Amino acid sequence: MTVNASAVPAPQGPSGGSGRIRRQGARSGRRPDSHNGMAAMLLTPTGIILLALVIVPILFLIFTSFTDFNQRSLFTGEFNVAGVKQYATVLGDSTFWMALLRTFLFTAALVVGSMLIGMAVAQMMTKLGTVMRYLVTFVLIFAWAMPNVASSVVWNWLFQPGYGVINWLLTRLRIFGDLSNLAWSNTTTLAFVCIWMLVVWQAVPYIAITLYAATMQLDPSSLEAAQLDGAGPIRTYWQIVVPLISPSIMVIGMLSIIWDFNVFNQIWLVSQGGPSGSTSTIGVFTYKKAFINFDIAQGAAISVITVIILLALTSVYVRNLLKSGEDL
Known part of the structure; x- marks a missing residue:
């Protein structure tokens, strides 16, 4: 027996199938x-x-970097197109390359120091009781929330020759002799040590809290399995915890590179790039070129080069992130 499909009535009404399909299709279309x-x-x-x-x-x-924009241009608005002259001048300046090398080395020291200390603090927080953990978290957030300008000014007071607390404490230890009148910013190594401690102190809270949050999301069974296999706390952390939180470590590491590469306030307020420019990183070098020497076009060229360097560093991270996503 043959049934004519056109003769079969389609369900109608509020509960009818075709009406519901049409209504759903209309809604999904909107x-x-x-x-x-x-x-x-x-x-x-x-x-x-x-x-x-x-x-x-x-x-x-970018436009300014291809001109001869200077102090005169600020008042008259007059400037000339100079092509790639500013880039040629910058790339041929040995002080630029020294500042760039100094920036890379100091950035590496800052990133490694802040990451290691931040990871240690995050792991320590997992071992603390509730009250102590809340207290440590509050202290970390308070330190991180302080403006870096205010922190730098306070840091100068701490290391001030004559009445600085740090010099007084070191003198009281009687290990290095009388350091009461020691001016940290007058010695290249001591100035870098002082600035390094300041920047790391400001960076550790964010790193520690973020990695602590990532660590608390891990499955405890993997850690228990490692402990049953005889792995100690240090081995468990480096072989189990670190690989599992590596995505968070990569993100924080990339952000730390960008932030530390552009450190300016702390260096300028502590040493102003001295003594004799020996602590001038690329940020301080650019500032002096553009706003002290008023060679604004050349400062713009240095800034463009800095942006290109940071984009290259960021592209490495993005490439690794996409690669890890493809592997998953």
């Missing part, structure tokens, strides 16, 4: 447009801020 409109509306303020505070200044910076 959802992407409404979602896209909502997303665009939510992103518009951020896009305007990025355009005004990031994209436009960077474009103006």
